[in-house]
Amino acid sequence: MDDEYTSGFKEPCAQCCAVDWGLTDEGRFYCRSCHNVIERTKEVEDSNFNPGSSRVSTISSKKRKLKQERGRQWMVCEGFQFILMDQADALVKLGVSKHFKDEVLHQLWMLYLHRSQQAYTNTPIRSCTARPQTSDSDSAADLSVVSGSETDSEMFPPSRASSVTSNADNSDASLYASSVDGSTYRNQRGGTSHLMTMKKTLVLLHLGLVWARQGLTLSDLLRLVNEGHVPYVNTFQAFPEEMKLSGSDSVIFKVLKVPPYEQVHKETENLIGFLQLPAFPPISRQSLLHPASLCLRYLMEVNLPDDLYPWVCELMKFAQLDDVLQNRYDPFLHRKFPHYDVQAVAIIIVTMKFIFGLNDHVEWESSTRASQSPHSGRTFNLRRWYRLLQGAVLRAQRRRDNDAARKQWIPEKLLSSNRQAENVAMKRKRVSNELQSCFRKLTSGPSGPSGPSDGPVQPPSIFQFFWGDMDGADGPSLHRQNLDLLVTQVGGILKPTNEQYWHPALRDCSSCHDGGHYSEAEPTLPRMFVWTLQLFAFVLDLTPALIYREVLRVERRVLGTRTPQSRKHTKFLNVRLERARARLGAEMRARARLGAETRARMEAETKARVRLGAETKAKEGMTVTPQGQRKRKKKAPDGL
Amino acid sequence: LVCKCKYFTRICLERIREAMLHHRWQEAAEYMVFYPQKLEGSEIEYRQNRELIWRISIELLHHMPNSKLEDYNNIHERMKHLGVKIYLKVSLEQSFHLMLCGQIEEAKQLLAIGESWRYGKESASQHQTAKLIQAYRSLLDYVIWCDKKFTLDDTDDDSVTYQDMHSYFRQASVHLKEIFKNPGVWDPFIVSYVEMLEFYDDHEEALKILNDYAYDDTFPPNPNAHVFLYQYLKRRGASDKKLTKVLKVKQQIQKKGDIKKALGIVMDMLDFACWRKELEVWRSLNDIIGKLNSGLNWKDILSETVEPRKDWWPALHFTSFHAAQDSKENPELMKLKAPVAKIFCPGK
Numbered sequence: 001m002d003d004e005y006t007s008g009f010k011e012p013c014a015q016c017c018a019v020d021w022g023l024t025d026e027g028r029f030y031c032r033s034c035h036n037v038i039e040r041t042k043e044v045e046d047s048n049f050n051p052g053s054s055r056v057s058t059i060s061s062k063k064r065k066l067k068q069e070r071g072r073q074w075m076v077c078e079g080f081q082f083i084l085m086d087q088a089d090a091l092v093k094l095g096v097s098k099h100f101k102d103e104v105l106h107q108l109w110m111l112y113l114h115r116s117q118q119a120y121t122n123t124p125i126r127s128c129t130a131r132p133q134t135s136d137s138d139s140a141a142d143l144s145v146v147s148g149s150e151t152d153s154e155m156f157p158p159s160r161a162s163s164v165t166s167n168a169d170n171s172d173a174s175l176y177a178s179s180v181d182g183s184t185y186r187n188q189r190g191g192t193s194h195l196m197t198m199k200k201t202l203v204l205l206h207l208g209l210v211w212a213r214q215g216l217t218l219s220d221l222l223r224l225v226n227e228g229h230v231p232y233v234n235t236f237q238a239f240p241e242e243m244k245l246s247g248s249d250s251v252i253f254k255v256l257k258v259p260p261y262e263q264v265h266k267e268t269e270n271l272i273g274f275l276q277l278p279a280f281p282p283i284s285r286q287s288l289l290h291p292a293s294l295c296l297r298y299l300m301e302v303n304l305p306d307d308l309y310p311w312v313c314e315l316m317k318f319a320q321l322d323d324v325l326q327n328r329y330d331p332f333l334h335r336k337f338p339h340y341d342v343q344a345v346a347i348i349i350v351t352m353k354f355i356f357g358l359n360d361h362v363e364w365e366s367s368t369r370a371s372q373s374p375h376s377g378r379t380f381n382l383r384r385w386y387r388l389l390q391g392a393v394l395r396a397q398r399r400r401d402n403d404a405a406r407k408q409w410i411p412e413k414l415l416s417s418n419r420q421a422e423n424v425a426m427k428r429k430r431v432s433n434e435l436q437s438c439f440r441k442l443t444s445g446p447s448g449p450s451g452p453s454d455g456p457v458q459p460p461s462i463f464q465f466f467w468g469d470m471d472g473a474d475g476p477s478l479h480r481q482n483l484d485l486l487v488t489q490v491g492g493i494l495k496p497t498n499e500q501y502w503h504p505a506l507r508d509c510s511s512c513h514d515g516g517h518y519s520e521a522e523p524t525l526p527r528m529f530v531w532t533l534q535l536f537a538f539v540l541d542l543t544p545a546l547i548y549r550e551v552l553r554v555e556r557r558v559l560g561t562r563t564p565q566s567r568k569h570t571k572f573l574n575v576r577l578e579r580a581r582a583r584l585g586a587e588m589r590a591r592a593r594l595g596a597e598t599r600a601r602m603e604a605e606t607k608a609r610v611r612l613g614a615e616t617k618a619k620e621g622m623t624v625t626p627q628g629q630r631k632r633k634k635k636a637p638d639g640l
Numbered sequence: 641l642v643c644k645c646k647y648f649t650r651i652c653l654e655r656i657r658e659a660m661l662h663h664r665w666q667e668a669a670e671y672m673v674f675y676p677q678k679l680e681g682s683e684i685e686y687r688q689n690r691e692l693i694w695r696i697s698i699e700l701l702h703h704m705p706n707s708k709l710e711d712y713n714n715i716h717e718r719m720k721h722l723g724v725k726i727y728l729k730v731s732l733e734q735s736f737h738l739m740l741c742g743q744i745e746e747a748k749q750l751l752a753i754g755e756s757w758r759y760g761k762e763s764a765s766q767h768q769t770a771k772l773i774q775a776y777r778s779l780l781d782y783v784i785w786c787d788k789k790f791t792l793d794d795t796d797d798d799s800v801t802y803q804d805m806h807s808y809f810r811q812a813s814v815h816l817k818e819i820f821k822n823p824g825v826w827d828p829f830i831v832s833y834v835e836m837l838e839f840y841d842d843h844e845e846a847l848k849i850l851n852d853y854a855y856d857d858t859f860p861p862n863p864n865a866h867v868f869l870y871q872y873l874k875r876r877g878a879s880d881k882k883l884t885k886v887l888k889v890k891q892q893i894q895k896k897g898d899i900k901k902a903l904g905i906v907m908d909m910l911d912f913a914c915w916r917k918e919l920e921v922w923r924s925l926n927d928i929i930g931k932l933n934s935g936l937n938w939k940d941i942l943s944e945t946v947e948p949r950k951d952w953w954p955a956l957h958f959t960s961f962h963a964a965q966d967s968k969e970n971p972e973l974m975k976l977k978a979p980v981a982k983i984f985c986p987g988k
Contacts (some may be wrong), residue, residue, distance in 0.1 A: 256646075291766060402655065430718070436674070438715065440673050
């Protein structure tokens with residue numbers, strides 16, 4: 001009876017997942033199995049209202065149906081545009097400012113399309129396709145028309161189903177609809193280095209985040225991708241119905257791994273060169289991307305005492321790494337794109353070397369003394385910190401591996417190029433799906449929400465560890481402990497008790513790209529130092545060699561590039577060390593105040609984000625854990 | 641760095657294995673939600689994982705509290721049709737499961753389908769599985785025959801049941817006769833066949849089958865065969881002379897089998913250094929060798945256990961150091977070891 005209206009609607013019911021729709025008296029859709037009424041109403045297709053055009057409407061509906069089967073013509077970069085939009089939406093939902101998506105990312109994308117001559121240009125590259133249809137020039141014209149109307153608020157052009165006119169019923173199109181240039185995308189003239197790839201989407205996101213000075217570093221972005229909060233694997237499944245994919249497209253859009261940190265970073269440098277970007281906007285002290293903020297964040301992450309922060313800031317100042325104007329990144333002046341996160345971590349490590357020593361002797365002696373002192377409960381003890389962190393890292397590594405084992409890599413949509421392969425693949429997919437759903441059913445019963453899901457397994461958070469006394473914490477918090485016995489007061493100035501500082505040869509090695517020679521140097525380094533490198537490598541999810549290289553870089557800035565072998569320069573080094581120590585001690589109290597203020601501000605912001613996050617999550621029906629304070633994602637302050 | 645699909649699958653399988661070893665079935669099942677993705681990988685991955693995934697799934701179903709028969713059937717059906725190589729194996733296992741659940745008719749039907757299934761060239765392993773399928777199908781025919789026989793006494797209308805029974809008997813006997821031509825241990829099948837034959841008074845056939853089973857040299861030595869023969873002859877009231885003859889043969893075989901087993905056990909014990917100085921062990925070894933010497937094929941049996949040890953036993957037990965030590969501390973041990981040493985190192 002009302003099937004003629006509801007047959008086209010194939011969405012499963014939200015309550016009972018059945019696809020069995022009927023029409024209520026008011027014309028609303030309702031589910032016949034659970035009587036759940038939804039918002040959708042039957043479209044007024046009553047031909048009585050426009051008697052003259054009934055025939056026209058029939059023709060167009062048939063065409064639309066046919067178009068739905070064949071899909072419309074679409075270009076590969078359109079697909080990427082869709083994916084980028086998806087990813088940017090996810091980031092905005094996590095707390096990144098809208099300015100990042102609407103202005104920065106969009107501009108970067110347009111610039112990329114322009115430079116690679118795929119769109120927004122008068123001479124778009126058309127890869128040689130076998131199709132003789134007229135659709136090519138149509139879409140090219142469309143794209144260049146859009147560039148003229150950039151001021152339109154609808155920044156990402158809407159679907160152009162209306163503009164493709166008579167091609168829906170082309171009878172000689174292949175049975176497997178796909179993108180227009182999917183099969184030849186890789187063979188375009190001009191080489192392949194500037195083509196869009198899935199990896200480049202991450203690169204563009206990273207560039208956009210840095211340009212917009214958001215507090216999400218590259219390691220954060222990659223971690224969010226790995227955890228599934230930012231779509232990357234199988235994003236093409238979310239393409240709209242009209243954009244159909246086939247085998248040749250799968251090569252471009254399918255991913256079986258998330259690229260590692262260094263690769264994405266290198267590609268970012270390449271892309272900056274390709275796009276010929278100007279100097280980046282400066283990173284102000286208030287921004288979350290500033291080294292001061294990043295250092296504070298990482299100090300909190302690894303449970304180091306807050307009293308260490310003023311020392312970190314002093315070191316930054318001494319190395320001139322906090323200078324807003326001097327550290328403004330300009331592609332023409334600076335060869336290398338900075339690693340913001342690694343740099344912050346390196347600063348912390350150098351500070352730790354100054355205060356703790358990290359040479360396998362000094363720090364343990366001072367720990368022993370700290371544990372024997374009368375106020376050992378409140379004094380920071382490196383041994384205790386080491387044990388806590390070691391346990392926490394092992395558990396976190398195990399958790400990370402377990403989550404890695406529960407990832408859905410294979411897409412649900414089947415992409416194949418020929419009938420035979422498709423049949424085989426379809427059969428196997430059915431078996432695989434059957435098995436998966438069987439076990440899903442078996443494991444989701446009594447265990448309820450703790451069963452596995454295909455989505456992200458943890459709520460998104462900028463912190464990986466949680467320190468405190470509540471349930472589920474990784475360990476007790478050491479943030480409020482003081483640095484007694486590690487710093488001594490000499491005439492009103494605080495100085496580190498440890499008077500030695502060791503470092504490997506600091507001269508810049510120009511012969512190697514790595515600059516660190518970590519694998520050769522590692523056996524000679526103190527074990528505690530190596531362990532610290534590995535700790536931060538786990539937190540950032542990259543190799544210790546990268547951090548080691550950056551540590552050397554910071555040390556060069558602090559201590560100069562003289563190697564310790566030269567006697568003449570040892571004195572110079574000592575003088576510089578003295579100066580460094582003096583400076584570190586000098587404005588301690590002012591720094592301490594500022595450090596506390598910043599931390600208080602960050603905590604307040606985090607609390608605000610918690611509330612905001614909780615609201616968003618409540619809307620989505622998820623629950624917020626009571627210790628979620630520090631686990632919330634931080635948003636960049638508005639107005640940046 | 642956990643970002644690769646390959647890493648995922650290695651870790652996933654490791655976790656499943658670990659969980660199953662420790663009987664954490666729920667956890668293993670949670671990982672099994674994702675592991676079947678391997679079926680959609682490359683051809684090599686698919687082939688390597690097909691049987692593995694099937695076996696893991698079924699094993700997990702055994703242990704999950706809320707698994708149902710339809711889950712089993714579902715999985716079996718799907719996996720069966722995945723490939724030629726796996727079809728017969730899965731059919732057989734599926735039928736075993738149905739038998740366990742008491743669904744005899746369904747199991748029989750399944751085996752019947754499997755019997756008539758032909759696809760491509762039959763490999764050696766498939767040939768074996770096909771034989772097993774035939775055998776078990778016949779066994780199920782026997783089970784149904786038994787059920788019908790049971791109802792025989794109750795109902796009045798016997799002729800229909802008789803006919804039914806006879807048809808099952810015929811089906812079973814055709815295949816069983818084929819099966820018994822192949823060397824193997826067919827104890828339960830033999831027993832059922834003989835029972836049916838006795839019911840129809842076909843004693844000639846029964847005796848022939850039993851004799852062939854017991855005395856055919858190509859079959860592995862099986863004392864049970866002689867037990868069956870003995871029991872049958874007793875039922876038929878055979879002469880004592882005949883009975884004892886059968887028993888003697890059985891005892892011989894059993895003894896041989898027992899001795900072989902004992903030899904194996906003693907040798908295994910002496911593989912470990914802690915038994916090196918135990919007099920009892922060496923004494924039993926000498927006894928066994930003595931017993932073996934009197935029987936048939938002692939050389940073959942002895943060499944079977946000695947060969948794999950020839951390389952390292954001399955160093956373990958029969959060096960000059962050992963000799964010196966033993967002669968000082970434990971001369972009796974040396975005496976016991978001497979004959980064995982002769983076997984291992986004939987030139988000494």
